[in-house]
Structures are given as structure tokens and as C-alpha cells.
Amino acid sequence: MEEPIELERLLGGDERALARAISLVEDRDPRARGLIEQVFPHTGGAYRLGITGPPGVGKSTLVDRLVPGLLADHRRIGILACDPSSPFSQGALLGDRIRMRSLAREEGVFIRSMATRGALGGLARAAFEASLLLEAAGFGLIIFETVGVGQAEVEIVEAADTVIVVLTPQSGDAIQAMKAGLMEIADILVVNKADLGGADAALQNLESALSLAPREWKPPVIRAAAEKGEGIPELKRAIDRHRLYLEGGPLSERRRARLRDFLRRIIAEELERRLWEGQGPAALDRKAEELLARRASPYQMAEELLKELRLAL
Numbered sequence: 001m002e003e004p005i006e007l008e009r010l011l012g013g014d015e016r017a018l019a020r021a022i023s024l025v026e027d028r029d030p031r032a033r034g035l036i037e038q039v040f041p042h043t044g045g046a047y048r049l050g051i052t053g054p055p056g057v058g059k060s061t062l063v064d065r066l067v068p069g070l071l072a073d074h075r076r077i078g079i080l081a082c083d084p085s086s087p088f089s090q091g092a093l094l095g096d097r098i099r100m101r102s103l104a105r106e107e108g109v110f111i112r113s114m115a116t117r118g119a120l121g122g123l124a125r126a127a128f129e130a131s132l133l134l135e136a137a138g139f140g141l142i143i144f145e146t147v148g149v150g151q152a153e154v155e156i157v158e159a160a161d162t163v164i165v166v167l168t169p170q171s172g173d174a175i176q177a178m179k180a181g182l183m184e185i186a187d188i189l190v191v192n193k194a195d196l197g198g199a200d201a202a203l204q205n206l207e208s209a210l211s212l213a214p215r216e217w218k219p220p221v222i223r224a225a226a227e228k229g230e231g232i233p234e235l236k237r238a239i240d241r242h243r244l245y246l247e248g249g250p251l252s253e254r255r256r257a258r259l260r261d262f263l264r265r266i267i268a269e270e271l272e273r274r275l276w277e278g279q280g281p282a283a284l285d286r287k288a289e290e291l292l293a294r295r296a297s298p299y300q301m302a303e304e305l306l307k308e309l310r311l312a313l
């Protein structure tokens with residue numbers, strides 16, 4: 001018999017209670033909903049950092065070097081390493097743990113890997129819910145790390161107040177990041193692995209790419225060699241500056257937009273779930289089969305399915 005989640009222990013910051021609670025949201029356990037409802041009034045104060053970029057650019061290494069300095073401002077820091085798309089996530093997650101080894105021993109740091117179970121895009125909701133749990137448990141800073149390859153990852157870091165996009169001087173990285181829509185969401189850019197050469201040209205290219213689409217906040221481009229600890233103080237200063245900028249106004253709008261997305265996601269997932277509830281996984285295929293044989297029309301079929309929905313939560 002599994003131990004029940006004790007709200008009091010969670011709110012008191014107990015890490016075991018926290019780990020169990022995060023598993024519930026990750027597993028889509030029916031108990032997760034009640035838990036989120038209970039912790040929600042205790043949330044709203046934490047700052048969220050998102051860190052993304054192509055595979056292997058050094059995101060975890062940067063986090064590992066950055067966090068000790070951030071502990072001066074935040075007594076407890078939670079790190080959520082999210083892996084929405086990799087079928088090899090076990091290996092990757094193991095790698096993350098090893099690379100953040102120095103952090104794992106640090107007092108006040110909680111590291112958790114999260115992977116997709118079930119619906120595509122579901123990880124964005126689970127990661128945000130996990131961040132609410134961390135927040136309620138007294139974590140003042142939450143960091144989402146995710147490999148930036150597509151929309152699912154973009155959705156995860158969109159839950160952050162400050163989004164850091166990490167690249168390397170390898171030209172393919174910038175192209176990949178642009179394709180994944182990362183440039184638009186970057187508040188800070190990092191060119192990591194500067195020790196491998198080519199960083200100056202990469203920095204220049206990024207600066208000129210950014211000047212093509214001027215914004216109120218101009219994302220700074222930071223040169224770093226995370227493994228050697230180079231660029232880490234500069235990155236911390238850039239984070240502080242972005243936070244000050246947000247606190248001058250845009251922060252509340254960002255947070256409102258995030259809760260709007262969260263609500264929309266709950267409704268969309270709930271509608272989808274109820275639509276197919278009790279019908280088995282093949283139901284949608286059977287409907288498609290009817291359409292294929294032209295026995296029904298798509299809008300008419302959708303209309304009939306929607307009529308069957310019971311719309312109360």
C-alpha cells in the first residue's frame with residue numbers, strides 16, 4: 001500500500017512528499033487534481049527560469065555551474081529536467097544526473113527528471129504542475145531544463161519568466177534553434193563551448209539576427225565555456241537584469257498568460273479524455289474508417305460526438 005501524500009509535509013518542504021506528489025502529476029493519477037487544488041493558494045511567488053537549446057550544447061553543465069551562485073538569493077532551488085520527445089530518455093536522464101552531480105549534494109537543491117507518459121504535450125502541463133508543487137513546498141526558484149527540438153519543448157519553457165536559449169558555435173545549432181522557434185522565445189542567449197573556437201563569429205551572427213527583429217527587451221548574447229566556469233557570472237547578471245526589467249511591468253502579463261494557457265490545457269485535455277472515455281483506444285480509428293468509407297461526414301460526426309459530452313468537471 002502506497003503512503004498517502006500528506007499536504008502538511010509537502011507544504012513544510014519535505015522532499016519525499018514532494019517527490020511522491022510529482023510522481024502523481026507525472027502519472028496522471030486521479031489524486032493529483034486534489035493536490036494541485038490544495039497547493040494552489042500557496043503558490044504565486046516563485047521565479048521560473050527556462051533553459052533550452054539543441055541536444056548536448058551544455059545546458060545541464062550551465063545549470064550545474066550557475067545554481068551555486070543563485071543559492072545566495074534563493075534558499076531552495078528546484079530543477080526539473082524535462083524530456084518530452086526522446087525515446088532514449090532513460091539514458092539522457094541518467095546523463096543529466098551525472099552532469100549535475102555537484103548539485104545533487106548541494107543543500108537546498110532538488111533535482112527531478114520528468115518524461116512524457118501518455119498524451120503528447122502532456123508534459124508541459126505536468127511540468128507546470130510540478131513547479132506549483134515545488135513552489136508550495138517553499139522553492140523560490142524553479143529551473144526547467146529541456147532539449148529544444150520542437151513545439152512540446154517550447155511549451156514547457158513558456159512557463160518560465162526568463163527563458164535562456166543555449167547554442168554552441170557550431171552553425172547547425174543556430175539553424176536548429178530557429179527552426180524550433182527558440183529565437184522568438186529567448187530572453188537571453190548563450191553561446192557555450194566557446195573554448196572550442198568560432199564563438200566570436202557565432203556571437204556576431206546572433207547579434208545581427210536579433211537586430212533584425214527589434215523588441216522592447218533586447219536579448220543579451222553571452223559567451224560561455226560552462227565546463228571551465230567562464231561566462232557564468234555574466235549569465236547570472238543577465239538573469240538579474242531581465243528579472244528587474246520584467247518586474248518593472250511585463251511580469252504580471254507573462255504570469256497571466258501562463259495561467260490562461262494552463263486553464264486552456266486542462267479544458268482541452270479534459271474534453272478529449274471525456275470524448276473517448278470508455279470507448280477504448282480504437283474508437284477514433286473506427287470513426288476515421290467510417291469517414292474513409294464516406295458513411296458519414298466529418299462535421300456531422302463531430303457534432304454528434306460533442307453532443308454526448310457531459311460538460312461539468
Ligand SMILES: Nc1nc2c(ncn2[C@@H]2O[C@H](COP(=O)(O)OP(=O)(O)OP(=O)(O)O)[C@@H](O)[C@H]2O)c(=O)[nH]1
Pocket residue numbers: 054055056057058059060061062092095096099147192193194195196224225226227228
Ligand atoms: N568543450 C566544452 N564542452 C562542454 C562545455 N560545456 C559542456 N560541455 C560538454 O558537452 C557535453 C554535453 O553537456 P551537457 O551539459 O550534458 O549538455 P546538455 O545540453 O544538457 O545535453 P542534453 O540534456 O543531453 O541535451 C558534455 O560532455 C559536457 O562535458 C564547454 O563549455 N566546453
Ligand SMILES: [Mg+2]
Pocket residue numbers: 059060061096145
Ligand atoms: Mg541536459
